[in-house]
Amino acid sequence: MSLHLWIIPLLPLAGATINGLLGKRFSKSLVNAIALGSTALAFLYALWVAIQFFGLPADQIPHIERYAAWMSAGNFSAEFGLYLDQLSLVMLLIVTGVGFLIHIYSVGYMAEEGGYYRYFAYLNIFMFFMLTLILANNYLLMFVGWEGVGLASYLLIGFWFLKDSAANAGKKAFITNRVGDFGFLIALFLLVKHFSSLEYETIFKAVASYPIESSAGVLTAIGLLIMVGASGKSAQIPLYVWLPDAMEGPTPVSALIHAATMVTAGVYIVARSNAIFNRAPIALMVVAVIGTLTAIFAASIGILQTDIKKVLAYSTVSQLGYMFMGCGVAAYGAGIFHLMTHAFFKALLFLSAGAIIHGLGGEQDMRKMGGLRKYMPKAFWCMSVATFTIAGFPPLAAFFSKDEILWKTWASGNHVLWLIGIIAAGMTSFYMFRLWFLTFFGEYRGPAPETGAHGHDADSQRAGHAGAVHAQQDDAHAAHGHGTPHESPMIMIVPLMILAVLSFVGGWVGIPPALGGSDRFDHFLDPVFKFNAEATPTAEGATLPAEPAEHEDRGTELMFMAISVAAAAIGFLGAWYLYYKRTDLPAKMAAAAGGLYRLVHDKYRVDELYGAAIIQPILLGSTNVLWKGIDATLIDGAINESAAGAQDVSDGLRQMQSGNIRSYAGWVAAGAAAVIAFMVWKGVR
Amino acid sequence: MVPLSYYLVLSAILFACGVAGFLIKRNIITIFMSIELMLNAVNLTFVAFAAELKVLSGHVFVFFVMVVAAAEAAVGLAIIISVFRTRETLNVDRVNLLKL
Numbered sequence: 171m172s173l174h175l176w177i178i179p180l181l182p183l184a185g186a187t188i189n190g191l192l193g194k195r196f197s198k199s200l201v202n203a204i205a206l207g208s209t210a211l212a213f214l215y216a217l218w219v220a221i222q223f224f225g226l227p228a229d230q231i232p233h234i235e236r237y238a239a240w241m242s243a244g245n246f247s248a249e250f251g252l253y254l255d256q257l258s259l260v261m262l263l264i265v266t267g268v269g270f271l272i273h274i275y276s277v278g279y280m281a282e283e284g285g286y287y288r289y290f291a292y293l294n295i296f297m298f299f300m301l302t303l304i305l306a307n308n309y310l311l312m313f314v315g316w317e318g319v320g321l322a323s324y325l326l327i328g329f330w331f332l333k334d335s336a337a338n339a340g341k342k343a344f345i346t347n348r349v350g351d352f353g354f355l356i357a358l359f360l361l362v363k364h365f366s367s368l369e370y371e372t373i374f375k376a377v378a379s380y381p382i383e384s385s386a387g388v389l390t391a392i393g394l395l396i397m398v399g400a401s402g403k404s405a406q407i408p409l410y411v412w413l414p415d416a417m418e419g420p421t422p423v424s425a426l427i428h429a430a431t432m433v434t435a436g437v438y439i440v441a442r443s444n445a446i447f448n449r450a451p452i453a454l455m456v457v458a459v460i461g462t463l464t465a466i467f468a469a470s471i472g473i474l475q476t477d478i479k480k481v482l483a484y485s486t487v488s489q490l491g492y493m494f495m496g497c498g499v500a501a502y503g504a505g506i507f508h509l510m511t512h513a514f515f516k517a518l519l520f521l522s523a524g525a526i527i528h529g530l531g532g533e534q535d536m537r538k539m540g541g542l543r544k545y546m547p548k549a550f551w552c553m554s555v556a557t558f559t560i561a562g563f564p565p566l567a568a569f570f571s572k573d574e575i576l577w578k579t580w581a582s583g584n585h586v587l588w589l590i591g592i593i594a595a596g597m598t599s600f601y602m603f604r605l606w607f608l609t610f611f612g613e614y615r616g617p618a619p620e621t622g623a624h625g626h627d628a629d630s631q632r633a634g635h636a637g638a639v640h641a642q643q644d645d646a647h648a649a650h651g652h653g654t655p656h657e658s659p660m661i662m663i664v665p666l667m668i669l670a671v672l673s674f675v676g677g678w679v680g681i682p683p684a685l686g687g688s689d690r691f692d693h694f695l696d697p698v699f700k701f702n703a704e705a706t707p708t709a710e711g712a713t714l715p716a717e718p719a720e721h722e723d724r725g726t727e728l729m730f731m732a733i734s735v736a737a738a739a740i741g742f743l744g745a746w747y748l749y750y751k752r753t754d755l756p757a758k759m760a761a762a763a764g765g766l767y768r769l770v771h772d773k774y775r776v777d778e779l780y781g782a783a784i785i786q787p788i789l790l791g792s793t794n795v796l797w798k799g800i801d802a803t804l805i806d807g808a809i810n811e812s813a814a815g816a817q818d819v820s821d822g823l824r825q826m827q828s829g830n831i832r833s834y835a836g837w838v839a840a841g842a843a844a845v846i847a848f849m850v851w852k853g854v855r
Numbered sequence: 856m857v858p859l860s861y862y863l864v865l866s867a868i869l870f871a872c873g874v875a876g877f878l879i880k881r882n883i884i885t886i887f888m889s890i891e892l893m894l895n896a897v898n899l900t901f902v903a904f905a906a907e908l909k910v911l912s913g914h915v916f917v918f919f920v921m922v923v924a925a926a927e928a929a930v931g932l933a934i935i936i937s938v939f940r941t942r943e944t945l946n947v948d949r950v951n952l953l954k955l
Contacts, residue, residue: 832948
């Protein structure tokens with residue numbers, strides 16, 4: 171039975187094509203109808219597919235649909251084919267569902283922006299590529315989606331391309347991702363070399379007969395290279411630098427692409443390739459270590475950021491670190507579980523932040539917010555749910571997912587990683603409540619409403635939200651007055667509420683046995699991750715990555731949960747004390763910490779380090795050697811010199827054509843004489 | 856009977872005179888006459904060979920050349936008159952419009 175999966179990605183593609191080519195002439199409501207309609211249909215169809223999926227017999231999962239051969243060369247061939255199993259089903263529902271909500275929200279958020287149709291065409295093309303990425307049945311088609319979402323991300327980060335910082339951020343994202351893609355491509359080449367195929371099914375079956383590599387081997391190499399690609403796409407150390415800058419894009423884009431979906435592609439591909447990683451413990455360990463380090467590193471940067479979106483961006487990097495941490499200890503289910511809850515609560519955080527920014531007319535600096543609780547109560551409540559979720563308070567969604575990761579990290583014996591993870595969890599709680607208190611409590615610190623100075627004038631230059639394209643919005647806002655912070659329109663609030671509900675209850679599908687649940691989410695995903703675990707011929711001296719023991723004392727697990735909650739509570743209390751009770755303290759502490767404070771505040775100066783170590787040498791080399799040396803001197807020189815030579819020769823030849831008839835006759839006579847001389851010499855008859 | 860080589864040498868001398876005249880002289884009329892001289896030098900070789908080899912095609916060629924020369928003389932003189940009318944000179948060095 172065919173489920174016609176191809177319909178799902180092609181719906182947004184159709185929307186993007188129509189809007190992209192003709193949208194300029196369309197009215198906004200028509201653009202809305204096409205963009206939202208195609209996404210909504212894709213979501214509904216995905217729901218229908220999900221229902222069908224549960225009716226499939228177990229031997230038909232994964233459900234693979236093959237449509238046409240794409241390319242074939244020698245014994246290698248790739249095809250257009252889609253692959254539906256539990257993992258891609260979860261991703262499918264997240265992408266279409268959250269994507270649709272953010273489409274709705276965008277209608278309100280982008281209402282007064284120029285390039286409206288362009289925005290929605292980009293969003294739809296993103297949906298198309300993301301769905302291709304998660305549904306592809308081979309690495310090559312997946313890579314098409316992988317590159318495509320990078321393109322969509324580039325286009326949307328640079329949406330206000332007249333603003334330098336946005337254009338540069340787009341380039342930074344794209345180029346940083348290229349570094350990761352380079353590793354990923356080599357992984358694909360290795361796969362082709364060793365398995366003559368890029369199809370998931372073929373590769374995973376072939377891998378099952380490989381022994382577990384106790385030292386570095388080909389699977390380790392493939393795993394590490396996949397991780398290079400994943401760390402580019404999912405913003406892990408050392409390639410995370412693009413994500414914070416990506417906040418130059420419109421806020422719904424930050425929510426959809428740079429929080430909920432695209433950046434999780436790296437986690438997805440690591441989980442998808444679990445057959446490979448399970449046989450390469452070294453690569454798996456690297457995944458776990460990178461994830462853990464990223465989690466704490468980004469969390470520590472987030473503590474001192476003042477731009478509300480930057481805080482959330484570093485929080486995203488940090489949470490992605492948790493997902494890799496989960497995957498790295500072979501708890502792929504936990505990683506994907508966190509991916510799902512993160513999609514809900516991070517989209518909610520960004521969209522709430524967007525509602526705040528929108529309500530303040532483009533202000534992003536938390537130091538100019540405060541007391542917004544009474545101006546925008548709905549946004550406040552949504553944001554509160556999201557904040558308590560990400561901090562890890564039960565019974566909200568992220569408590570279950572994050573705790574499962576931490577517990578499985580401990581249970582797999584990586585106690586140091588667990589310790590770092592729990593500290594990062596405390597930091598997460600701290601910076602999120604710092605954001606919460608700074609934004610919603612205390613007194614409003616923005617421009618006073620009664621003076622009539624509205625939000626933009628002073629700040630729009632600095633605020634990333636304001637751009638050249640944006641100027642017309644400023645005018646529009648000025649027209650209806652923007653003196654006081656105000657609640658956003660219902661079209662923006664409704665998606666917030668839906669996401670808030672999801673962020674609240676989304677974790678209940680994975681309540682662990684220790685709390686009386688049955689960990690249904692994990693068991694649902696089990697077939698994907700146990701796909702070839704049974705058929706493992708265990709090599710000597712190596713074991714499968716430790717399966718978190720189910721029989722482990724439930725009391726221990728409960729104790730660790732208590733520790734997690736305690737870490738979250740400590741973060742909450744710290745933020746409460748510093749940013750609510752004693753608001754004078756942070757400045758003093760900053761002064762006391764001195765150099766360390768500045769180091770963290772400057773994001774550990776990683777951008778500067780990359781600039782000095784990599785970008786400057788490349789720039790200098792490109793300028794002096796490639797441009798001025800090879801291009802200007804060698805290539806241009808060769809062309810210019812040959813042109814000049816032709817000109818010189820022509821100058822000489824031109825002298826022959828003097829206009830003097832007798833000299834022409836002379837040439838003719840000389841030529842005739844030469845021919846005769848030649849004939850005499852050769853003796854031609 | 857006069858040997859063939861005599862005719863050929865005479866013809867070569869006449870042709871060389873024609874070429875020299877063509878290259879050296881500035882007056883168009885003289886140049887024109889030099890051309891006639893070259894044509895007739897060639898005619899001489901044609902008839903000499905025709906007589907020597909006992910074939911008629913040499914004679915036929917001569918008639919062709921004479922017809923062409925007559926036509927050329929008509930056209931050429933007309934051009935010369937036209938040139939003289941517009942430029943008031945017969946000096947070829949001053950008729951240099953062919954230059955780029």
